[in-house]
Amino acid sequence: MSASVEAAVGKRAPTVAAGHPGRPRARLAATASRWLFIAPAVAYVAVFFGYPVVKNIVMSFQDYTTRTFFTGEAPWVGFANYAATFRSSLFTTTVVNTALFTIGSIVAQFLIGLGLALFFRRHFPLSGFLRGLLLLPWLLPLIASSAVWKWILDQDSGALNQLLGLFGTPPVPWLVSPDLALIAVIGVNIWLGIPFNTTILYSGLQSVPQELYEAAALDGAVGARAFRYITWPSIRSVVSVVIVLGVVYTLKVVDIILGLTGGGPANSTQTLATNAYHQSFVNFQFGQGAAVSNVLIVVSFVFAVVYISISRKAVDE
Amino acid sequence: MKKSRTIAVLAGAAVAALAMTGCSSGGGSGGGKSLTVEDYYTATYNPIYQRCAKQLGAKLTINHVAGAGLIAKVLQQASSRTLPDVLMLDNPDIQQIAASGALAPLSDYGLNGKGDVPAVTAAGSYKGKLYGLEPVTNSIALYYNVALLKAAGVAPPKTWDELRTDAKKLTKGKTYGFAMSNINTYEGTWQFLPFLWSNGGDEKDIATAQAAQALQYVLDLQNDGSMSKSSINWAQADVNNQFIAGKAAMMINGPWQLPALKAAKGLQFASVPIPTRTGDAPVAPLGGEAFTVPVTKSKDTMSLAAKFVGCLNKPTMQTYIAGVTGNVPTNETAADSWATSHPDVAAFVTTTKTARARTGELGPDWPKAATKIYTAVQTALTGKAAPTAALQAAQSQSQ
Structure with missing residues (x-):
């Protein structure tokens, strides 16, 4: 690559020397070299993002099964995969579950994360250590932590029910009842998302100048009012980034749900992401799996666009 | 200085060694004397494989894959044409993989499931052709x-x-x-x-x-x-x-x-x-895994692989495998004598006789x-x- 850039630059020198007649050529060379600089990034995006997305879209219009891997034949079926997906009785369930899972996780993660970030802004003994400890859920492998949570939440011998039993609560069917399983899974995902929210919001809070608070204190704005008029407006862009990224991360969660319930009991924790996984890698209906995941990609894409527009606005400000 | 020279010498030797192993493995597959086996078992199966390899005079490369990842790996290997010579498959998966055309019919190599529990042979067959042989079976x-x-x-x-x-x-x-x-x-x-x-x-x-x-x-x-x-x-x-x-x-x-x-x-x-x-x-339902011969480039290797599968399915080998794994020999006579000598598994021997293959229908x-x-x-x-x-x-x- 660098050689071709050099060649482009090298070509440019003589044209400049040649003066007038070479000018359009020089411009051409300049454009070419500009493109050459972009080329690595374009190639990277095309190979690692463009190709998979395009392939996934193509696959969703094909009857792509185990057979395809050997024969290479994937008959074109038009919108049949999408029709099957939307007609499936599972589709509404998965959409509702995905929405509940995402909204529930994000709201709680954000509120708790913000609370902790504000709390840790006051420096007190061991605050650095405790803040480090807070990262723990982030550091553990997801499969390991979901296995541990599965034990904790077990109805008959789980640690949580043993603890509640001390206060006389009858065993709660956390992962067994279709009504509670989604709540339990959201709870574990909240635990997992708090470090991310706290860390980003904490660093956002660090960048708020201390003088603002001092000045506000002189005007009588302390506590809640200081938060409302100084903290919140200062970290607003960080907040939107945290929330939008959180939504995208949460929409695609598969591992925690698979580790805890596998989408059950009776599909009560089945989301679009787990359903796509199930179609592709358990049923080996790759075409239908691709159709479901494309629905997910469209939703994520909307949030990604929101994220880009927010971050662009932040730069403009 | 001296250090770097020794390192260079070592590196050179390593390259030479790699080149040599590359040669020998290439030559081996051409001569039909080496086989790759892929399964989701553990190392406890290695002595079983070695026993048959010894009989055939073949050199084995054994690859144990984690259970859930086997089919995904097989599909990947199928598309890149790097399937192993002998492939173990869970019995309900055989027909799906056979339907893709990735497996060779075992009857082409003179193998059949005579003497085995009929339902096991049914599970290993697709459209009337036998694709997999199950030395041992199980049920619940x-x-x-x-x-x-x-x-x-x-x-x-x-x-x-x-x-x-x-x-x-x-x-x-x-x-x-x-x-x-x-x-x-x-x-x-x-x-x-x-x-x-x-x-x-x-x-x-x-x-x-x-x-x-x-x-x-x-x-x-x-x-x-x-x-x-x-x-x-x-x-x-x-x-x-x-x-x-x-x-x-x-x-x-x-x-x-x-x-x-x-x-x-x-x-x-x-x-x-x-x-x-x-x-x-x-x-x-009938459980257990079958051994299959995927379609690969070398005809010689495929026929050696088929012999290997045939060896694993011999009644004596079935009994040996049953002893290692706790499962039931598929051969009906072998199973009966196994039940009398091992009362632990008698209930399973009885059950497999009337059991059905999940993919039978x-x-x-x-x-x-x-x-x-x-x-x-x-x-x-x-x-x-x-x-x-x-x-x-x-x-x-x-x-």
């Missing part, structure tokens, strides 16, 4: 805790009614009378099948009265308090742990749990075929039916719908 039966049954004064059950009353009697304190896996995976389906099939239910259409009766029966066990509501989250290994911990007096499980059960201190256990409503012999479409079955079981056991409605909803599910 009812294990019981001898001490707990003695204390409660009950005999091992033979019918559904007996099982239900026994389970009730055996449920005390933290011990449930009965445990099985009703998880939302194919394991859950596999464990429900003996109830469904023995009662005349069929995977082609599960919205039938017989299927509803079977599902109602399992629900009754749960409603009686004899079976934990957590069974919908238990894999078979979890069920086994409950049994070992004394939290279940009876359980449905397979012979592959025998090593763990025997290792449990102070646990006295025995097994009987799974009770049926009428008391007749149960119709349980639907072939490559079995996974869809299996998903419907566990969905219906879960819907009924969680109380989301009554058995009949749950089965109807699952049957009409268009996924």
